[in-house]
Amino acid sequence: MLGPPDRELVERTRSGDRQAFGRLVERYQDDLFRYALHMGFDEFEARDILQDAFVRAYRHLGRCGDPDRFDGWLFRITSNLCRTAGRRRSRRTTTSLEDVTLVDEAADPEDRVEADMLQEKVRSALDTLPEDQREAVVLFYMHGRSVKEIAAGLEVSDSAVKMRLKRARDALKVHLETAYEEAG
Amino acid sequence: MNRDERTPLERYLDGETDLDGLPPADRHDEARLVEFLAAQRRSGVRAPDGLRTDVMREIEALPRNRWQDLLSWFLRPRTLHWNPAAAAALAVAALAVLMALPDGDPAAPPRAGEAVADGVPAVMAGRDADAGALVVTRFVFVAPEASTVTLTGDWVGWDAEEIPLRELRGSGVWTVDVPVPAGVHEYAFVVDGSEWRPDPLAGSQTDDGFGRTNSVLLVSNAEV
Numbered sequence: 158m159l160g161p162p163d164r165e166l167v168e169r170t171r172s173g174d175r176q177a178f179g180r181l182v183e184r185y186q187d188d189l190f191r192y193a194l195h196m197g198f199d200e201f202e203a204r205d206i207l208q209d210a211f212v213r214a215y216r217h218l219g220r221c222g223d224p225d226r227f228d229g230w231l232f233r234i235t236s237n238l239c240r241t242a243g244r245r246r247s248r249r250t251t252t253s254l255e256d257v258t259l260v261d262e263a264a265d266p267e268d269r270v271e272a273d274m275l276q277e278k279v280r281s282a283l284d285t286l287p288e289d290q291r292e293a294v295v296l297f298y299m300h301g302r303s304v305k306e307i308a309a310g311l312e313v314s315d316s317a318v319k320m321r322l323k324r325a326r327d328a329l330k331v332h333l334e335t336a337y338e339e340a341g
Numbered sequence: 342m343n344r345d346e347r348t349p350l351e352r353y354l355d356g357e358t359d360l361d362g363l364p365p366a367d368r369h370d371e372a373r374l375v376e377f378l379a380a381q382r383r384s385g386v387r388a389p390d391g392l393r394t395d396v397m398r399e400i401e402a403l404p405r406n407r408w409q410d411l412l413s414w415f416l417r418p419r420t421l422h423w424n425p426a427a428a429a430a431l432a433v434a435a436l437a438v439l440m441a442l443p444d445g446d447p448a449a450p451p452r453a454g455e456a457v458a459d460g461v462p463a464v465m466a467g468r469d470a471d472a473g474a475l476v477v478t479r480f481v482f483v484a485p486e487a488s489t490v491t492l493t494g495d496w497v498g499w500d501a502e503e504i505p506l507r508e509l510r511g512s513g514v515w516t517v518d519v520p521v522p523a524g525v526h527e528y529a530f531v532v533d534g535s536e537w538r539p540d541p542l543a544g545s546q547t548d549d550g551f552g553r554t555n556s557v558l559l560v561s562n563a564e565v
Contacts, residue, residue: 175401178400179396182397187386187387190389200389204392210550211400212399215400217550219497219499234550234551237552238550282377294378297354298375299378322354323354326374333374333377
């Protein structure tokens, strides 16, 4: 981690240094933005969710019991907002992974077509999962979080996270087999 | 000694083994899954330009927390230059202020000019209140099972220990009178140091974004 540790930035923010909070925004905005996209929101929705999450985090910073774990606490806010936003709107017909550029624009056109197809398959596969399983898969496989970190962030047991991952794996297995068969 | 009854997949998910620790069938599926999803992890997508600026602009527009500002002012290191005559004058002034202060019993009834509300969202101030002034507000919470109850809210930076309530003669009714800056505030009660609860008497509640509910309080300095 570059720059001051989270604890220092949280404490400086609490004592009135708003710019310290700006450093925390810079530190976590990319990871949380990707998370919101992976949860099925488009670029504009993800941006709104993040802005709301950061402002809430700032306003309620006194509730962050352990400033060393600010990232987990911030994630929990974002995750809750994603769920709330997800409940508000019906299932999207198009999803974020199509709406944003995820591939290297400079790549070979053939590679880009393949990458686009892969993204489409990932999107379709993830869309079939219930929200809690999708959340677990996104965090474990795409964001590299451990089961314990996910459990703490979502305030559920380790066993619950593992069960969600196992069910998600079983469901995704069908999609994976189809995708690989089509790829020859 | 307890036997480890976890499956190989559970041990893998717990991070204690790698793919080689899985049975061949699981290993094959897992390798596919990792490969399938890894394309997204490497996507390099970044947050939109200007997000940080927009967040900071919204934060700058928030009303300042007077308690926090005051605390920061007191805690900020500074150099003092002493002048004996000025110090003596300051001491006399401080003594005069102390002598003029009322009794500090938080459970005492509010004085004339202080209006209160029993946990309801609309709170009226005394007639001398200025815009943004502190308004003495009474909070009441019923919790017969509680050993301690504290009040917390945005105006104290959600400090869960700063404002204890006092139980009225073992009745299970807890109360406190506390100065609150005029404006709209979110608040909650903390029972036994850990359980956050909204005020059931409040007229308005709001989702706090943490999966909990806060109560909403409007502290007005309007004439009663």
